[in-house]
Amino acid sequence: MYSVMLADRLRLPLRGLQQHTCHANCQQPAGTHGDHLDHCVYGSGHTARHDKVRDVIAEMHRTLLRDRAVTTEALDLLPGAGDYRPADVAPSLYPGDNKPKALDIYIGSVVQETGWHPNKNPTLDPLKPLNDAETRKKDLDATKVIQAGLTPQQVQYEKVVLAFATTGAWGRGALAWRKDFLKAFNKVHEGAQPTMDDLDLDTNWNALSPLEYYTQRIAFSIAYHRAFLRVRRRWSTTTVTVA
Numbered sequence: 001m002y003s004v005m006l007a008d009r010l011r012l013p014l015r016g017l018q019q020h021t022c023h024a025n026c027q028q029p030a031g032t033h034g035d036h037l038d039h040c041v042y043g044s045g046h047t048a049r050h051d052k053v054r055d056v057i058a059e060m061h062r063t064l065l066r067d068r069a070v071t072t073e074a075l076d077l078l079p080g081a082g083d084y085r086p087a088d089v090a091p092s093l094y095p096g097d098n099k100p101k102a103l104d105i106y107i108g109s110v111v112q113e114t115g116w117h118p119n120k121n122p123t124l125d126p127l128k129p130l131n132d133a134e135t136r137k138k139d140l141d142a143t144k145v146i147q148a149g150l151t152p153q154q155v156q157y158e159k160v161v162l163a164f165a166t167t168g169a170w171g172r173g174a175l176a177w178r179k180d181f182l183k184a185f186n187k188v189h190e191g192a193q194p195t196m197d198d199l200d201l202d203t204n205w206n207a208l209s210p211l212e213y214y215t216q217r218i219a220f221s222i223a224y225h226r227a228f229l230r231v232r233r234r235w236s237t238t239t240v241t242v243a
C-alpha cells in the first residue's frame, strides 16, 4: 500500500492499473495513474475518505481546543430542514466567536474536475473545483435556511466549508479556517503552547507542533485513500505495482 502511495505522490505510472476498468456501471478505464477513480461517482472508497478526514478534524477539536461538545453528522443544527445536515463536524464555538462553527468537509479531484494536469494543462486553476464547491455548499445552505423559514440572523451556526483536493491542496475556506483554528488554539492554551507529549500525541509523526501533527494526518488520510481506491477489491498491491 505504501509503495502505491509513494508512487502516486510522485506521479509514477502504476503498472497493472491500466488493464482495469472502473465499476461495472461505469466501465471507464482506470488509466495509468488512476485519476478517474478519485472522482467517479461509482467509486466505493469516497465515503470512507470523507469520513476519515471528518473524524481527524473532530478529534483535532477535542484534543487541541478541549471541545467536548463537538460531534459528527449532527442532525438538529437547522430546525425545520428535515434530514439536511449543514455540517460534518459541529458545533464548535471558538473563543471570541458569536456563533459556533459548522464545518462541512468536501474532497474533490482537481485533475478530473478542471482538466488541470501537471504536464498537459498546468495553467488552469487547480483550486477552482474546491472554491466552486465552497460556493455551491454555501448557496445550498442559504436556500435551506429560507426553506426552514429562518433569517440568517436566526441561524445558530456559522457555515464553514473545508474543501481539500485529492492532491492534498487546501481551498480558500480551509486555509482561512486554519488561521481561525490557530487563534482559537492559542486562546484556549493562553499562549502557552502544549507540546506533543502534553497532549499525548504520537511523536513518531515527525510533527514539531500539535497543529502540524493534525495537518499531516489530514494529508495522510487523503493520500492513503487515494492509494486505497487504486488497489481495492479485485485489484491489489500484487497486481498494481510501481512501474
Ligand SMILES: [Zn+2]
Residues within 6 Å of the ligand: 022, 023, 026, 027, 028, 036, 040, 041, 042, 043
Ligand atoms: Zn468510473
